[in-house]
Amino acid sequence: MASRSLSIWRDKDLDHIEQFYSVRDQFNETREPRLLLYLLARCVKGAVRYNSDGEFNQSPDKRRLGTNPKRMRENISAVSLLLRGKTTFTSKDYREIFSEVTSSDVIYMDPPYQGVCNTRDHRYSSGIEFDEFVGGLQELNHKGVRYLVSYDGRLGDKSYGDPLPDILDLVLVEIEAGRSSQATLLGQEAITVESLYLSRPLADEVGASPAYLFNQPLEQVRLLEEPVKYGRVS
Numbered sequence: 001m002a003s004r005s006l007s008i009w010r011d012k013d014l015d016h017i018e019q020f021y022s023v024r025d026q027f028n029e030t031r032e033p034r035l036l037l038y039l040l041a042r043c044v045k046g047a048v049r050y051n052s053d054g055e056f057n058q059s060p061d062k063r064r065l066g067t068n069p070k071r072m073r074e075n076i077s078a079v080s081l082l083l084r085g086k087t088t089f090t091s092k093d094y095r096e097i098f099s100e101v102t103s104s105d106v107i108y109m110d111p112p113y114q115g116v117c118n119t120r121d122h123r124y125s126s127g128i129e130f131d132e133f134v135g136g137l138q139e140l141n142h143k144g145v146r147y148l149v150s151y152d153g154r155l156g157d158k159s160y161g162d163p164l165p166d167i168l169d170l171v172l173v174e175i176e177a178g179r180s181s182q183a184t185l186l187g188q189e190a191i192t193v194e195s196l197y198l199s200r201p202l203a204d205e206v207g208a209s210p211a212y213l214f215n216q217p218l219e220q221v222r223l224l225e226e227p228v229k230y231g232r233v234s
Helices: 016-030 033-042 069-083 094-100 130-143 181-185 200-206
Strands: 106-109 146-155 158-160 171-179 191-198 211-215 230-233
Touching: 016 033, 094 130, 130 146, 146 200, 191 200
Parallel strands: 106 146, 171 211
Antiparallel strands: 146 158, 146 191, 171 191, 211 230
């Protein structure tokens, strides 16, 4: 598919912005996979957006051209080699997955955040019902399943969504993700903090405890030393 996208990929000297909109129109009419691959490589922040009619409506990233199809083919082939025979891709309701897993599994979940599902800025086709999701996590706890959940967080002093309840006995690790690009555009300074929840069995296994991991600027790399990006605040 990456090789087929060679025919539509355009560089900055060949009206690449107009090309993006043309391909977007074609995709919304045909739903052709190779066109979607091009749009994913070229849209702003790689973030997919659809309008209320189900049409792809994200804009092109004017700062970059996306991955060249030749490089994309190499990357896809390399990832395929790593995952081949070890991975199964499915499209199921998360509750169905919950019913299938056992205590020998480890699950990582990145559900639609409450902060982007309960506003006019819908970044997902649909969200998940909070209480129902909590009930599903309780089922995992009863089965002794190890899991992690990336779920909401805060921007400066403003929190988005309700925290997962104490009844789940989760370990919360807050991860500083840096300055908010949206706040910067508005002339404000605010730090984005992501919430990562670990189930008790997993936290005990890896020795995790509630923590705040702050983002440290990278320093000049020194010989035989690895740069440290995150550190713990007591």
